[in-house]
Every structure is written in C-alpha cells, then in structure tokens.
Amino acid sequence: MKEIDDNLLTEFLEGKLDEPANREIENWYDTSEENRRRLEALYFVLFAGDRLRAAASVNTDQSFRSLQRRIELRRTKTRPQWRQIAARYAAILVAGVIVAGMYLYQNRPDDRICTVSAERSDCSVTLPDGSVIRLTRSSQLNYPASFDDGNRTVHLTGEAFFEVSKRNGAPFTVTTVHDAEVVVRGTKFNLKAYDDSSDVETVLVEGAVDFRAADHVVALHPGQKVSYNPTDNDLTLQTVNVEAELAARLRTFRHVDLAQIAGVIEDFYGIGVAFRSEALKNIQFTGTLDFNMPIDHILEVLTLSTNTRFNRNGEKITIHK
Template sequence: MKNNQAFDILSKIIKDTTLSKEEQVLIEEWRKKSHTNQQMYLFATTQVSVDSLPENMIEYKAIYERIKHNISQSESHPEKSTTEIHRISLLSKMWKYAAVFALGIVSTMAVMHLTSSDSSSTLSEITVPKGSISEVMLPDSSVVIINSNSKLSYSSDFLSEKRVVNLDGEAFFKVKKQMNGNEFAVRSKGTQIVVKGTEFNVRAYQDNSTVEATLVKGAIVFCADKKSISLKPEQRLVYNTANKEMVVQKTNLEDTEWRNGRYTFKDISLKEVIEILNRIYNANVVINEASQNIVFSGCIDRTNSLKHSLDVITLATGTHFQTINDTIYLKK
C-alpha cells in the first residue's frame, strides 16, 4: 500500500470514521513495515492530549494541532484538485514530523545518534554531556529525565512486544502503561529492571561498581544473576556488580532529587562526591589519595556555582582546594 493511501486511512482514524475490513487489513500491514509507520499509526490512534505534553514542548503542541486541523480541512474540501494538492503537501509534513516522534522528543541539551544495527533495525542513542540534564519523550509517551554524562538507547522495534531501553549513567523514568500490557525494561551492566507503568530512578555508571534502583511509585522487578527482587515504593536496591550482592534499603527519595538540581549526601566518601561534582559541573576536580576516604554529609545545589559547592564541602570536611589553570586540586 502506498503512503498516500495510508494517509487517507489514518485521516479516517483521527476523525473516528469506521474502517472497512479491507482498510483494517491494509493499515495493519502498512504499520508493520517500518518504525516510522508504527509511530504514525500510534500518533493517529492514541490522539495524545495536547495539554498532557510538557510545557517545554510547545512547538510540538502546535505541530499536533496543525496536523489535526489540516487533516480535517483536506477531508472536507469539495474540490478534488485542491484536496489532492493539500493531501500531498500534508502527507509530506506528517512524515517529516513522524520522524520527530519516531525518535522521541529530546531536549536541546542532548545529542541524538542513529545507527543501523542490521537491515531492519535502527538504534537511537541519546547522549547527555557533563554539566547537563535532558528530558526525553519516548515513542510510547514515557518520559525519561537523563542525568549528566549518561547515555540512553533503544531500537526501532521499541513498540513491539517488549519496550526495552539501555542505560549507561543515571535516569529517572516515568513509564506510560500500555493498554496491551507490554512491559518496559531498563537494561544496564548485566541487570534488567522490568515494569509496566511506574516512576523510578536508575543509577548505573560504567565506572561505578554498583547499580542502584529507587522506586517512587508503582512496582518494579530488579533482575540480575538469575535472581529477581520486587521493590515497593520508597525502597532502593543497591546491586554490587563485583560480589553480586543485592541490598534493599528504605529511602526518603532524596536520591531522586537530582532532577531538581539537589544532591543530598550522607556519609559519602569524598572520592564519590567529587566524581558527582565533576559530572554535574563538567569540571576537573582532582582529589589526593589521602583525602578520598573522608566522608561528607550535606547538600549541594547545582544551581549554585562550583566554587560555592566546593566551599560547602571543604567547610564540612576540613579540606581546602586550589585552582591551577583549569584543574582544581582538593586535599586535606
């Protein structure tokens, strides 16, 4: 089936017009041909509420309204020649915007890479540099807030039987529950977290020896080494990739407040604190070996300057810092 015929059927779907059996078969076959087709079908059948989109996506709200308006106009236009021109023009626009929705909606601080893993699959990878936080809307309307120095990737068959993303770094997930019950899975460093619709945080940087999952609401199942543990809201699981140990702790969710720029530390080694500082400020702070195991308790707000945060740390730990060129040296 050609795209213009698919466009006619999608227009009927958006206008809640009953499809014939032949049209149902045709659109189903067309939908399965590509990831972009899947996105256009999802776009037409779900008819996402414009008001439900985040405020920073005003541009996409306008696109959505314009497409719906143009479809309505093209379907009701009495002159065939004008309708045909309008339809072809709108078809081109819809496919252009479908590409945007197929990739997910990404804030400007992130970088999107596309790579072909085989003849039928494309890998979408979102990279967030140090010093940045980005919010992404996935093709299923789930929202992911990605922390500094992190990568999130998913395949073009994301909307198939199981929604799977791969994470290197830290991200907060607001997973949209699917009517068909499709699960959502986050894979990282040999672990997998399985959910259906929930909110949770995952921290899994490659240079750390742990994977942490914190559940805000709903339910998740953490899987690793042929073992699985179910978490309840306000619980955090820490998995040690070296000794394979899993520990479940009660949490007040402070470790998810990085989304709002707030980092709370309780008896955390300066080595780990400085690693986080370097990520969120895109800085180069070096700590000498003798000071790495000093523990720090306190709060850091990324909206404050790096110097302010270092002042907070040094005052609490009895250390001091010195800046030489672009490097900051911290020691006892």
C-alpha cells in the same frame, strides 16, 4: 507520420524525443479523446509502477523528491494543455506513491537506535510508547526508534526518572552497565546506573518493578530503594523518604580509587582535577557524595575521608598529602 505506439509514447514521457517528434505526439494527443486517455493512462502506469517498485528498495523521501523533479522537468518540456493534464495525473500519482511509500516504510522493520545525551544540563525525552524519561546531566539513554514489535527495552548510562506508560503484555525493561536491569509494567521510578564503580540504585515512586542483577531478583514496592554494588555483588533493600531521595543527587562509592572519582567530579562540575603523585590516585574511597552540593563540599568530604588535602586555583583542583 510515424506510427505512434506505446514505445514512442514512453520515449515522449521520458523526454527522449527531439522537438519535431514531441510536436507530433502533442498534435496526435489533441486529435481525439481516445488518444488523450491512452497517453494519460500510460503516463500513470509507467511512472507509478516505476516509483512503487523503487519504494521498496530505496529511501522513500529521496524517491518522492526525485519524482517531483521528474514531473517538474516534464512540465517544462511540454506545451500548456499537456502541463494541465500532467499536473492532474501527477497529483493522483503522488498520492499513490505517498500511500504506498508509507505502507512500505511503516511495515518494514525499524532497527534504528536513538541516543539522547544530557551532557551539561537535565533534559526530557518522550519515547515511542509515550513513556517520559527525565535525564540527569552527564547521563545517556539509548532506545529503539520503534516499539511496534513489543520490544520496550532501553539502556541507561547515568541517572534518570522514568514515567512508564502501561501496555498489556509488553513489559518495559531498562538495562544498565554491570548487567543490572529493571523490569516494569507501568510505573514511576528513579534509576542510577553510572559506568563507574558507584552503586546501581533504584527508588520506586509508584507501581511495581523487578530489579535484577547477577543472581539477585528483588520486587520493589513504592517507597523502597534497592542498592547494588557490582564489585562486591552486594544488594540491599530499604524503605526511604522518596522526596528526599529524588531531591538529592547522591552517589555511593565502595572501595573506588580517587582517580576514578576525580573523573566523575570533572565530568559533573567541568573542573580539572590533578594529583601531586601517582600513588594518590590509587587511594580508595568509600562513602556517599551529594552532587547537589558545591564542589568545595564534595572535596572536603572526599579528602577528609582519605586523609588527603586539596588546593583550588580557579578551575583547577590539585589533591595532595
């Protein structure tokens, strides 16, 4: 019989031997308790070491699935008694790999960015720190998959209501278009920050926030609303009826082309807007539109303010003089 050393045992465990050699190893395994312990220990050390080294450089889920396939394949190639031993050590091995994989996974930096979009209806999302954000339709939120490094910064395009969980020494920051941002420390507030030329607005319900834009820094108190126009770099602060502000879907525009507002209407109501002439697209509108109202009301306000008219044919709107 060929001398059985660790190299031969390793080839057996890796399934590289032919059937006669496999039977010799199995017979050798049955002859003594010392032989059984030797093969079992090599099995654990060989494959546990292999999996732990791989876990640091590959996807841990994929590694675990690969390990399971290898164990199952090895079971089918050996006789019943060996399958029982392999199963016992496989359980130890799998537990070790899972613990090590979780440690490596949880302690590596996670720089993934998650995106939630509310395209046709409102939706809610709970962030890793427990903060809850309710997105208004046609809005989008980007946030890191993990806040473990203390970085609680998210980016909003559109409108959302924030209920921010408190964390000592870890402020929560919402960045927006036009370089406007809101810094909070555990509070409830509503923020509008669309990527068109409408005003960026924040209404504070409770707690405290700092609103920052360009050279402006304003500390808000509950019941206050700040409006910032990026085109004019103009900022206003006022006391408002919070319930009324949250119930309405008001959008304030200042000197915005009709073509751009038409795009907002199309996105929100899902209805096409066309112009009889190119010149009409450049007419500017200044005013506030309530997107809780029917589209005909929006168009009435828009056309009366710009001395234009509109025709509606089903799902198609045409603006003309």
